[in-house]
Amino acid sequence: MSKEVNFGATSLPAEQRQALGKAKRLEWITIAYMATCVAVVFSVMGSSQAMKAAWIEDMLGFVPSIAFLAAVREAGKPPSPEHPYGRHRAVASGHLAAAVALLIMGVFLIVDSGMGLVKGEHPPIGTMHLFGHTVWAGWVMIAAMFYTGIGPVILGRLKMPLAEKLHDRVLFADADMQKADWMTAGGTVAGIIGIGLGLWWADAAVAIAIALSIVRDGWSNVKFAARSLMDGRARTYDSEHTHPLVAQVHETLVHQPWVADARVRVRDQGHLFHVDAFVRPRDGVVPAHRVEEAAEAVRDLDWKVADVSITPLLQLPDTHDVPDARADQQ
Amino acid sequence: MSRASRGLAALVACATLTACGSGGFPADPNDTKERIRSSKQLRAGVSPNPPYVEVSSPDADPVGSEPELITRYAATLGAEVEWTVGSEEALIKDLEEGKLDIVAAGITSKSPWKSKAALTRPYIEDKDDKGKTESHVLAVPPGENALLTDLERWLDTHGGGQP
Numbered sequence: 286m287s288k289e290v291n292f293g294a295t296s297l298p299a300e301q302r303q304a305l306g307k308a309k310r311l312e313w314i315t316i317a318y319m320a321t322c323v324a325v326v327f328s329v330m331g332s333s334q335a336m337k338a339a340w341i342e343d344m345l346g347f348v349p350s351i352a353f354l355a356a357v358r359e360a361g362k363p364p365s366p367e368h369p370y371g372r373h374r375a376v377a378s379g380h381l382a383a384a385v386a387l388l389i390m391g392v393f394l395i396v397d398s399g400m401g402l403v404k405g406e407h408p409p410i411g412t413m414h415l416f417g418h419t420v421w422a423g424w425v426m427i428a429a430m431f432y433t434g435i436g437p438v439i440l441g442r443l444k445m446p447l448a449e450k451l452h453d454r455v456l457f458a459d460a461d462m463q464k465a466d467w468m469t470a471g472g473t474v475a476g477i478i479g480i481g482l483g484l485w486w487a488d489a490a491v492a493i494a495i496a497l498s499i500v501r502d503g504w505s506n507v508k509f510a511a512r513s514l515m516d517g518r519a520r521t522y523d524s525e526h527t528h529p530l531v532a533q534v535h536e537t538l539v540h541q542p543w544v545a546d547a548r549v550r551v552r553d554q555g556h557l558f559h560v561d562a563f564v565r566p567r568d569g570v571v572p573a574h575r576v577e578e579a580a581e582a583v584r585d586l587d588w589k590v591a592d593v594s595i596t597p598l599l600q601l602p603d604t605h606d607v608p609d610a611r612a613d614q615q
Numbered sequence: 616m617s618r619a620s621r622g623l624a625a626l627v628a629c630a631t632l633t634a635c636g637s638g639g640f641p642a643d644p645n646d647t648k649e650r651i652r653s654s655k656q657l658r659a660g661v662s663p664n665p666p667y668v669e670v671s672s673p674d675a676d677p678v679g680s681e682p683e684l685i686t687r688y689a690a691t692l693g694a695e696v697e698w699t700v701g702s703e704e705a706l707i708k709d710l711e712e713g714k715l716d717i718v719a720a721g722i723t724s725k726s727p728w729k730s731k732a733a734l735t736r737p738y739i740e741d742k743d744d745k746g747k748t749e750s751h752v753l754a755v756p757p758g759e760n761a762l763l764t765d766l767e768r769w770l771d772t773h774g775g776g777q778p
Binding site: 411412480 | 640641642643644676733734735736755756757758760761763767768771
């Protein structure tokens with residue numbers, strides 16, 4: 286039997302345990318691969334703005350990988366008196382850090398390339414020596430872009446299903462950005478061919494387009510990371526829909542024979558959900574073991590639901606609506 | 616196919632067509648190399664920096680290793696050299712504005728002009744006063760990549776030193 290792996294106090298099911306191991310391996314591979322990309326692109330980038338943009342994007346590729354590895358390490362520590370909820374917020378914090386980095390670099394690149402375009406800077410690309418031949422450096426840059434463009438697309442596709450299994454937003458953001466990386470590489474190739482054709486503006490124009498996509502990625506990630514830190518209602522790993530568990534928790538509670546009505550608050554702490562439930566017992570009283578059973582039934586719904594508190598009340602708070610199980614799903 | 620990928624494919628196709636059509640790749644946005652060839656005149660700017668560039672009198676042609684290189688390179692394009700003598704700053708400005716085709720002033724690869732002009736790959740290495748290695752370069756208008764690559768290739772075989 287393999288070693289037990291935890292997120293906080295929750296022992297992961299076999300499927301998640303394997304997914305976590307695989308995701309960690311993929312992130313280490315990403316870090317090693319990106320290190321080679323950064324070196325390759327730096328050595329050939331010359332004065333192309335688009336290459337510079339691609340290089341900075343490669344540098345930023347480290348952020349989500351490191352954020353993920355750091356976050357799962359933190360999240361794996363059990364709750365303690367100092368950290369009674371565990372350390373699952375490490376995920377959202379890492380997510381926010383990665384997103385802010387993306388956003389700032391995108392803005393920097395737009396300004397940098399925009400200035401070049403306005404001032405009419407013509408990027409010079411000369412020749413270089415390669416294996417005893419003198420070649421136009423543009424061809425070498427294009428080759429470098431193929432090298433840096435292929436890896437992320439493969440890694441991104443491998444990571445995406447793991448992000449869903451682990452309900453990990455940092456991993457999702459990482460996979461999502463990597464899947465789109467080929468566009469950066471392709472755009473840069475187009476910019477360099479543009480320079481070769483004497484279209485001096487092509488390069489800066491492509492760099493701005495890349496920068497805009499970085500800003501867009503950054504902005505949507507900042508939004509979702511902030512939403513999570515602000516205790517927004519739990520959403521799916523890709524932030525697209527309200528998480529189905531929200532409705533399931535509610536249904537589970539109202540189906541308890543002693544429960545007349547219930548309201549639930551489900552927030553995503555990062556991997557794990559924290560459920561706050563308010564229930565109105567039919568007769569106004571409920572034995573403690575019934576409450577415990579109900580909590581157990583909620584926990585049994587999914588490995589992600591670990592921290593459940595149920596408060597019996599005579600008057601339910603009307604601030605949170607009953608979630609519609611069908612709304613906002615697919 | 617997404618919009619981005621269609622746009623990219625169109626650009627690559629367009630690039631390939633233009634490349635096949637006009638011959639020169641990489642091309643000069645301002646056709647500097649073609650102009651030198653057709654006008655049979657290469658406009659070179661030099662600033663005194665012995666032994667690379669020496670100017671004895673305002674009327675005489677400059678001498679030194681770099682004017683000599685430029686004269687020989689101009690010949691490969693079938694052109695004569697028209698010399699302008701000035702300060703580095705004034706020459707680089709003319710280069711940026713397309714009033715000169717090449718600048719020689721004993722410039723090294725560490726020159727701050729590299730953001731204003733296109734510097735060639737180092738064509739020769741030398742020691743400065745303190746015995747530190749310096750890599751010498753020539754400057755051409757920024758982004759005139761046909762001229763830059765042609766000059767670099769020529770310097771590889773005729774520059775007289777290991778780059």
